[in-house]
Amino acid sequence: MIGYVEGRSPLHRAHPYTTLSLAGAVLLAAFAMTEPATVWLLVLAGAVLAATGGVLRSSARTALILSLPIWVLLFVLHGLLGGGARFSVGPLSLSGPGVARALVLGGRVTAIVLGFLTALATTSPHRLVEAMTARGVPFGRTFLLASTLTVLPRMRERATHILEAQQCRGLRLGGSVAARVRALGPLALPLILGALAEVDEQVLALDVRGAAGAGRRTALDPPPDTGGQRTLRWGLLVLVAAAYAWKFWRMRG
Amino acid sequence: MTARVSLAGVSFSYAGAGRAALSGVSLEIAAGEIAFVSGASGAGASTLLLVATGLAPRLVGGTLTGQRTIGARRCGIVFARPWTQLTGLCSTVRDEVAFGPACAGRPIAEVMAATARAMEQLGVAHLADRDPAHLSGGELQRVVVAAALALEPELLALDDPAAELDPVGADALYAFLPSLAAAGTAILLATPDEERAARVATHLIVLERGAVVFAGNPAGAMDTRVGAIARAAGCPPPYPPDVPALLARIAPDAGGRAHDTSDAPPAGSGPGTGAAAR
Numbered sequence: 001m002i003g004y005v006e007g008r009s010p011l012h013r014a015h016p017y018t019t020l021s022l023a024g025a026v027l028l029a030a031f032a033m034t035e036p037a038t039v040w041l042l043v044l045a046g047a048v049l050a051a052t053g054g055v056l057r058s059s060a061r062t063a064l065i066l067s068l069p070i071w072v073l074l075f076v077l078h079g080l081l082g083g084g085a086r087f088s089v090g091p092l093s094l095s096g097p098g099v100a101r102a103l104v105l106g107g108r109v110t111a112i113v114l115g116f117l118t119a120l121a122t123t124s125p126h127r128l129v130e131a132m133t134a135r136g137v138p139f140g141r142t143f144l145l146a147s148t149l150t151v152l153p154r155m156r157e158r159a160t161h162i163l164e165a166q167q168c169r170g171l172r173l174g175g176s177v178a179a180r181v182r183a184l185g186p187l188a189l190p191l192i193l194g195a196l197a198e199v200d201e202q203v204l205a206l207d208v209r210g211a212a213g214a215g216r217r218t219a220l221d222p223p224p225d226t227g228g229q230r231t232l233r234w235g236l237l238v239l240v241a242a243a244y245a246w247k248f249w250r251m252r253g
Numbered sequence: 254m255t256a257r258v259s260l261a262g263v264s265f266s267y268a269g270a271g272r273a274a275l276s277g278v279s280l281e282i283a284a285g286e287i288a289f290v291s292g293a294s295g296a297g298a299s300t301l302l303l304v305a306t307g308l309a310p311r312l313v314g315g316t317l318t319g320q321r322t323i324g325a326r327r328c329g330i331v332f333a334r335p336w337t338q339l340t341g342l343c344s345t346v347r348d349e350v351a352f353g354p355a356c357a358g359r360p361i362a363e364v365m366a367a368t369a370r371a372m373e374q375l376g377v378a379h380l381a382d383r384d385p386a387h388l389s390g391g392e393l394q395r396v397v398v399a400a401a402l403a404l405e406p407e408l409l410a411l412d413d414p415a416a417e418l419d420p421v422g423a424d425a426l427y428a429f430l431p432s433l434a435a436a437g438t439a440i441l442l443a444t445p446d447e448e449r450a451a452r453v454a455t456h457l458i459v460l461e462r463g464a465v466v467f468a469g470n471p472a473g474a475m476d477t478r479v480g481a482i483a484r485a486a487g488c489p490p491p492y493p494p495d496v497p498a499l500l501a502r503i504a505p506d507a508g509g510r511a512h513d514t515s516d517a518p519p520a521g522s523g524p525g526t527g528a529a530a531r
Contacts, residue, residue: 124344125342126342126343126344126348129342133355139356143342146341146342147341147342150341150342154341198334198336198337201332201334201337201338202337202338202339202341203312204303204308204312204313204330204332205330205332205337205338205397206340207308207312208306208308208328208329208330208353208401208404209329209340209352209353209356209400209401209404210353210356210357210404211340211352211356213356213357213358215356215357215358216358217355217356217358218354218355218356218357218358218359218360218361218364219355219361220348220351220355220361220364221348
């Protein structure tokens with residue numbers, strides 16, 4: 001599940017900048033962490049964030065599915081083919097430093113994916129638009145960001161409708177891998193061509209409604225921002241800066 | 254009256270197209286007029302709307318020649334497929350309708366007043382808190398028309414605006430247009446729904462392969478087009494005849510539902526059919 005999920009958790013109620021800052025902090029901090037233990041603390045922090053937003057199960061499952069291929073690749077590249085001291089697990093001979101490296105890299109990917117899935121699931125695109133509008137961000141940039149957040153759910157919904165229509169016309173989705181690959185054509189073509197055709201009209205409609213105007217857009221219902229949330233965002237920035245300072249200090253040492 | 258848009262010998266071709274979508278079109282739409290653009294599919298009616306509102310070639314691409322003057326300070330356009338006209342960013346109908354005035358940077362009180370007025374006019378005020386993504390096609394179509402009206406356009410282009418509406422909704426939409434025109438909006442209407450459009454139009458433009466083949470009073474045109482059919486069926490004037498009149502003539506014994514309307518008032522007598530052909 002990728003996309004916004006309705007809810008009333010603290011993350012849902014928070015200012016969108018706060019939620020995105022949390023995800024951004026996880027992303028930046030992940031690259032500052034060089035030890036498996038600290039990276040996995042960050043994964044834990046991502047899980048706590050998802051639990052706070054009430055989306056732990058769906059976000060963790062999706063994060064696992066998305067990062068699993070990367071885990072397999074890292075394990076083969078670093079764990080099996082890596083150099084340095086080796087140890088055995090059953091019939092496998094593994095590289096000690098390679099496994100540690102795989103744990104760090106894989107942990108980073110998992111933490112980042114989990115953080116962003118949580119932010120996606122708890123940040124209402126509408127509230128984000130309102131928050132950015134209230135800050136005077138040009139609509140073009142706002143639209144670009146918000147559309148990016150909503151594109152996957154919209155494409156999924158459209159794909160479902162196309163699949164239903166094609167199944168009504170006799171498309172079989174089951175069977176061999178080859179049959180499934182063949183079924184992609186009747187799904188992908190209408191999905192892409194339909195989306196392109198509709199984007200044309202949407203551009204015209206938005207332009208006429210003044211979306212491309214140079215002036216500042218009026219915010220209709222900007223989400224409230226509090227002193228506590230602003231402090232939290234600054235605190236996250238300081239923490240990330242401290243993590244990088246720690247990393248570089250250790251590298252010099 | 255103030256010309257909201259005037260075209261003089263305008264031709265327009267889409268990029269890479271073999272022939273011109275519009276060819277030597279001259280017309281002028283003034284405040285308060287409802288111009289019904291008619292023609293077979295592919296005749297260029299939708300293109301004319303894009304050209305008149307300034308969207309072609311600016312966003313659509315292509316080449317425009319001739320003289321185009323858009324006097325309207327604000328233009329609105331509504332397409333047949335309402336779901337393509339949503340911002341995709343608004344979680345309520347109210348915000349969707351308010352999008353245009355908000356983009357104009359108007360104060361929030363003005364934005365909300367224009368929004369409330371437009372929703373009221375289109376009968377969607379009760380949907381204000383609903384998610385646009387969960388509306389029926391008909392509801393959505395009225396919402397996008399309301400969104401266009403909230404801009405308070407001086408020129409409103411409607412491209413088959415009742416495509417998703419049921420007959421009652423379509424009747425209500427068309428019945429609303431004369432009052433909108435009376436308030437000073439020039440309306441350019443392209444639709445295959447000739448019957449409803451002819452009732453409200455003050456001016457008719459018939460396109461054939463991108464060229465204007467008739468421009469003038471809709472009653473006159475109906476006399477030549479529908480009227481010819483009605484005359485062949487033996488219907489008495491005025492033309493176009495209404496459905497009961499046709500039924501009475503063709504099937505006088507249809508269970509009493511049909512009645513003789515040979516002296517009935519003229520059907521489809523929309524407001525102000527006095528616009529002169531240009």
